[in-house]
Amino acid sequence: MGDPGYYTITELADRVAMSPRTIRSHRGRRLLDPxxxxxxxxxxxxxxxxxxxxxxxxxxxxxxxxxxDALIGARPAGDADTLAAVLRPLAARHPHLxxxxxxxxxxxxxxxxxxxxxxxxxxxxxxxxxxGEAALRVLGATLDGAERTAxxxxxxxxAGTSAPPDRLARLLDxxxxxxxxxxxxAARA
Numbered sequence: 220m221g222d223p224g225y226y227t228i229t230e231l232a233d234r235v236a237m238s239p240r241t242i243r244s245h246r247g248r249r250l251l252d253p254x255x256x257x258x259x260x261x262x263x264x265x266x267x268x269x270x271x272x273x274x275x276x277x278x279x280x281x282x283x284x285x286x287x288d289a290l291i292g293a294r295p296a297g298d299a300d301t302l303a304a305v306l307r308p309l310a311a312r313h314p315h316l317x318x319x320x321x322x323x324x325x326x327x328x329x330x331x332x333x334x335x336x337x338x339x340x341x342x343x344x345x346x347x348x349x350x351g352e353a354a355l356r357v358l359g360a361t362l363d364g365a366e367r368t369a370x371x372x373x374x375x376x377x378a379g380t381s382a383p384p385d386r387l388a389r390l391l392d393x394x395x396x397x398x399x400x401x402x403x404x405a406a407r408a
Contacts, residue, residue: 319359
């Protein structure tokens with residue numbers, strides 16, 4: 220191995236127990252950032268390892284790649300530090316938007332980004348002309364609604380079932396995702 224925290228594609232594949240071909244496929248789907256270039260060589264970092272482990276975990280829980288793309292999406296525009304730099308001026312102008320983000324553990328009290336994929340997806344709406352304030356409002360409302368819906372689904376489904384809780388949770392995750400996708404698609408029509 221070369222430098223600590225830098226991996227060739229073969230080393231990365233060994234580390235996460237995936238084939239290089241699968242890793243390239245995830246890059247092609249934009250689920251994984253391109254490698255870091257050093258001259259003519261390409262290296263992957265610990266953030267690539269974490270991302271691939273998250274993808275594997277979701278696959279193990281029964282999600283296919285289309286569902287994983289919907290759940291975690293393409294990599295957000297920028298890392299946590301970049302997103303925090305974009306968030307700070309928005310937070311200064313609209314501090315009322317922060318409690319929902321903190322309550323859902325997207326950010327902490329010091330505006331450190333905990334879930335860059337979630338915040339990045341919301342702030343990506345700005346590229347479509349949505350204001351930063353509106354994007355954060357949509358994110359807060361979506362998280363609040365999803366939390367209520369998921370709690371209601373679990374309470375309803377757990378009543379009178381003998382299914383193992385982890386299997387039931389996976390099935391409910393898929394149900395919730397598919398129902399949300401259908402609702403969004405219907406809203407666009």
